[in-house]
Amino acid sequence: MRINFNYKTIITCALVALLSQSATWAQDATEATKSAATANSGEWIYYGIATSIFFILFLMTIVIFKMKAINKAETGEPVSFGKWWSVVNSKIFTKAVPVEKEEDILLDHDYDGIKELDNSLPPWWKYGFYLTIILAVIYLLRFHVFKTGPTPEEEYRTEMSMAAAQLEEYRKQSNDNVDEKTVTMADAAGIAEGKKIFGQSCFPCHGANGEGGVGPNLTDDYWLHGGRINDVFKTIKFGVPDKGMQAWEKTFSPSQIKNLASFIKSIKGTKPANAKAPQGDLFTETASVDKTGAASDSTKTK
Structure with a gap:
């Protein structure tokens, strides 16, 4: 089977395909810019340009070698696809030397009868290496010289x-926007x-019933970091690193911390067995209202 290639038609079709693909890349870059809000607006554009350059060079190389193969044909007729591919493969992908000419590139090295050929590196590898150098220069100029793009x-x-803005929006929509200032007791x-x-x-440190262990007793009237629901929420959320208690804000959602703090408040006075001795300050619940009108449910005494 013989295939008759018209290089003008090939180049025209390739340019049309390239322009269509470039438009698609530009559209994708625009959509990415809108969704990412300038976080990496130029990323897809640069990927598209680099891919386009590589595609054009590769296509032009194939066309050139095809034309050479045709011109070298002794009969003047288009060569077969198999022969054309053999020429392109030897010139672009492997640059292999014919077996009958291997003596010309034979080195003097001889290891137990195994000899070494001085073959060239595959052209595709060299072109890829050159391309990385070009891209490295572009990267250096853009990010470190002209500083037109964001650093990592x-x-x-x-x-x-x-991500923080999205999390905040999610919490607002899911009614999970409670913190140590606004938390109240949960329902049953x-x-x-x-x-x-x-x-x-929590039981490894505070006991299965809140009686205490490594951590303090949670059922008595004494508290190390405040006994209001707000104080308990804050202690759970941020932890007490110097006492070995971890921060749970990345493990539990605000509503989960609220529920946990509410449970801890609910077990006050349960007097479990083997309760740990009191630690901290005595805390007394009150029903007073402060000057701002906000409810104040606690006082501290030594």
Whole structure:
């Protein structure tokens, strides 16, 4: 089977395909820019340009070698696809020397009858290496000389800010926007959920019933870091690193911390067996209202 290639038609079709692909890349880059809000707006554009350059060079190389193969044909007729591919493969992918000419590149090295040929590196490898050098120069100029693009640290900070904003929006939509300033006691269902969390994560240090162990007793009237629901929420959320208590804000959601704090408040006065001796300050619940009108449910005494 013989295939008659018209190089003008090939180049025209390739350019049309390239322009269509470039438009697609530009559209994708625009959509990526809108969704990422300038976090990495130029990333897809640079990938598209680099891929386009490589595609054009590769296509032009194939066409050139095809034309040479045709011109070298002794009969003047288009060569077969198999023969054309053999020429392209030997010139581009392997640059292999014919077996009958291997003596010309034979080195003097001889290891137990095994001899070495001085073959060239595959052209595709060399072209890829040259391309990495070009891209490295472009990267250096863009990010470290002209500083027209974000550094990895800047991209990280931008993405973290976006993630924080998305998390905040999610919490607002899911009614999970409670913190140590706004937390209130959970209902019975919430306290039951807090009991499950306590039984899974808190009992090693505070005992199965809150009687204390490594950590303090949670059922008496004494507290090391405040006995209001707000104080308990804050202690769970941020932890007490110098006392060995970890921060749970990355493990539990605000609503889960609320439920856990509410359960801890609910077990006051239960007097479990083997309760640990009191630690901290005596805490007394009150029903007073402060000057701002906000409810104040606690006082501290030594």
